[in-house]
Amino acid sequence: MKNPIKTFIILSFFNSFLFADSINDLSLMVEEVNQEERHKKERLEELFEQRMLAQQMAKNALLLSLDYKTEFYKKELLTLAKRFDKGIKNLKDTESQRVKRLHKTWDNFYKNINIIMENYHNTMALKYITENNVLLLTDIDFILRKKIKSSQSSDSFTRKLQHENFMLFTQIDIPRSYIQKIIKEKLMIKKELNIIEYRGNLNITIFRLERLLKGFRDGDKTLELKGSGEQNFLQKLSIIDTLWRELKPLYQKEVLSTKEFEVMIKKSDEFMKKHLDVVKLSNRIIDQ
Amino acid sequence: MNKKIKKVSIIAISIINISMGSLLMASEVNITPEIDSIVIEQKNKTIKIERIQDDKHRLNNNFSKTSRSCPPFCIQPMNIANVKTVGELEVLAFLKNLNEQSHSILIDARTSEWYRSGSIPGAINLPFTMLKKDGKYINKILYILGANKKSSSWDFSNVQQLMIFSNGIWDKQASEAIKSLLEVGYPSENILYYRGGMQSWCNVGLTTI
Numbered sequence: 339m340k341n342p343i344k345t346f347i348i349l350s351f352f353n354s355f356l357f358a359d360s361i362n363d364l365s366l367m368v369e370e371v372n373q374e375e376r377h378k379k380e381r382l383e384e385l386f387e388q389r390m391l392a393q394q395m396a397k398n399a400l401l402l403s404l405d406y407k408t409e410f411y412k413k414e415l416l417t418l419a420k421r422f423d424k425g426i427k428n429l430k431d432t433e434s435q436r437v438k439r440l441h442k443t444w445d446n447f448y449k450n451i452n453i454i455m456e457n458y459h460n461t462m463a464l465k466y467i468t469e470n471n472v473l474l475l476t477d478i479d480f481i482l483r484k485k486i487k488s489s490q491s492s493d494s495f496t497r498k499l500q501h502e503n504f505m506l507f508t509q510i511d512i513p514r515s516y517i518q519k520i521i522k523e524k525l526m527i528k529k530e531l532n533i534i535e536y537r538g539n540l541n542i543t544i545f546r547l548e549r550l551l552k553g554f555r556d557g558d559k560t561l562e563l564k565g566s567g568e569q570n571f572l573q574k575l576s577i578i579d580t581l582w583r584e585l586k587p588l589y590q591k592e593v594l595s596t597k598e599f600e601v602m603i604k605k606s607d608e609f610m611k612k613h614l615d616v617v618k619l620s621n622r623i624i625d626q
Numbered sequence: 627m628n629k630k631i632k633k634v635s636i637i638a639i640s641i642i643n644i645s646m647g648s649l650l651m652a653s654e655v656n657i658t659p660e661i662d663s664i665v666i667e668q669k670n671k672t673i674k675i676e677r678i679q680d681d682k683h684r685l686n687n688n689f690s691k692t693s694r695s696c697p698p699f700c701i702q703p704m705n706i707a708n709v710k711t712v713g714e715l716e717v718l719a720f721l722k723n724l725n726e727q728s729h730s731i732l733i734d735a736r737t738s739e740w741y742r743s744g745s746i747p748g749a750i751n752l753p754f755t756m757l758k759k760d761g762k763y764i765n766k767i768l769y770i771l772g773a774n775k776k777s778s779s780w781d782f783s784n785v786q787q788l789m790i791f792s793n794g795i796w797d798k799q800a801s802e803a804i805k806s807l808l809e810v811g812y813p814s815e816n817i818l819y820y821r822g823g824m825q826s827w828c829n830v831g832l833t834t835i
Contacts, residue, residue, distance in 0.1 A: 360731065360770050360771065360772075360786065361731065361750055363770045364731075364750055364752055364767065364770055365750055365751075367756070367763060367766065367767070367770075368738065368750075368751050368752060368753065368756070371738075371753075371756060371763070372738050375738075491755065493755065493758065495697075495698060495798070495802065496737070496755050498697060498698040499698050499737065499799070500737070503739070624739065
């Protein structure tokens with residue numbers, strides 16, 4: 339005859355193993371899904387970075403053409419180009435016509451960057467860079483939009499649930515791109531290249547940047563930003579607001595003195611660094 | 627004689643006052659008059675679940691918020707099909723039994739970002755999004771939960787007892803998870819719905835991890 343107590347102990351022991359296994363298996367599966375999500379997010383973040391780099395490279399080329407701190411901006415341009423090149427190579431979606439076109443534009447762009455680094459005043463290379471960085475941006479934006487769409491859940495409730503965070507995630511890094519764009523536009527005006535067009539663009543970029551900053555803080559229905567109540571986040575944003583208040587008059591001023599120009603470049607770099615803190619914090623808050 | 631009675635009365639009242647005072651000083655924020663805390667094991671760690679002992683404590687996190695846009699954050703019905711709805715004491719009893727008899731799982735059905743911001747000790751995260759009938763994970767999940775595939779249908783006779791929760795009465799992530807499980811045939815008697823969720827749990831100051 340079987341001993342019922344012994345059987346019970348063995349069964350309980352077996353059950354607790356099964357229980358631990360179930361928990362582990364489920365946790366592993368959820369972790370796998372989370373990993374996949376993180377991977378998708380990282381790919382998007384890389385594209386946000388590419389968007390900003392495309393603007394920054396054009397800005398650096400223009401600064402070199404003005405013989406402004408050439409040693410520093412030449413070194414930086416080289417680093418930026420290498421970073422961009424690495425990011426482009428990570429785009430595996432080679433089937434897409436848009437990705438193919440992006441690669442082609444980039445190959446020529448990179449060649450012209452090398453020319454500029456050899457001769458800061460090569461007008462043809464500078465023209466190619468300042469015109470084609472827009473083409474790079476357009477293609478990156480197109481690929482980005484496609485990737486954003488595919489990374490969203492197919493389930494409408496989940497989409498609604500994640501919508502607010504998603505809108506913040508996809509827009510939080512844009513001010514850094516705008517800062518680079520504004521400086522490029524200022525430099526184009528300074529060099530008297532397409533002045534009317536770039537003046538118009540500059541005003542639009544300033545308006546958009548200001549609206550985004552306000553949206554992060556107070557919310558914006560059209561931009562679908564809800565605003566934030568997070569004290570840490572608001573604190574970091576207030577640093578950005580202070581910098582913006584100092585920068586805006588300089589961006590809007592028609593002609594800058596040498597000192598004002600220096601301040602504009604320095605403060606813009608500071609804005610870039612401080613806003614990167616905002617981006618990192620925002621992504622941390624979203625992940626929690 | 628009267629003087630003596632008065633003196634004794636004063637002493638007695640003083641003793642009562644002192645006792646009451648020390649009783650008040652020693653008062654604790656218990657779960658019930660009989661239970662002050664429970665202890666569970668999670669990932670080889672011992673976790674004591676109790677209420678926050680500061681009787682002046684106020685919530686200042688996400689769960690102090692009263693209003694959220696609906697949809698998506700709409701008030702949920704008390705019952706979902708035939709699934710039993712439970713409260714905090716049942717959750718605590720369920721958690722206590724997790725250590726003793728197993729075969730039950732407390733599921734936090736929220737998406738992982740919510741889970742990472744704090745959950746009920748002993749709960750595992752299984753987002754409702756992974757339980758969709760036509761999703762790529764549901765078969766594997768059912769298998770892990772003890773269901774057996776028999777030709778085209780599932781045999782649920784050996785499945786685990788699940789208790790499911792999300793953020794609370796304004797959040798349908800738990801309802802969605804339960805509906806998905808019922809849709810694939812998971813027996814309603816093997817599911818419990820903690821409707822109050824994280825909001826109620828935090829409202830009474832119970833331990834979160």
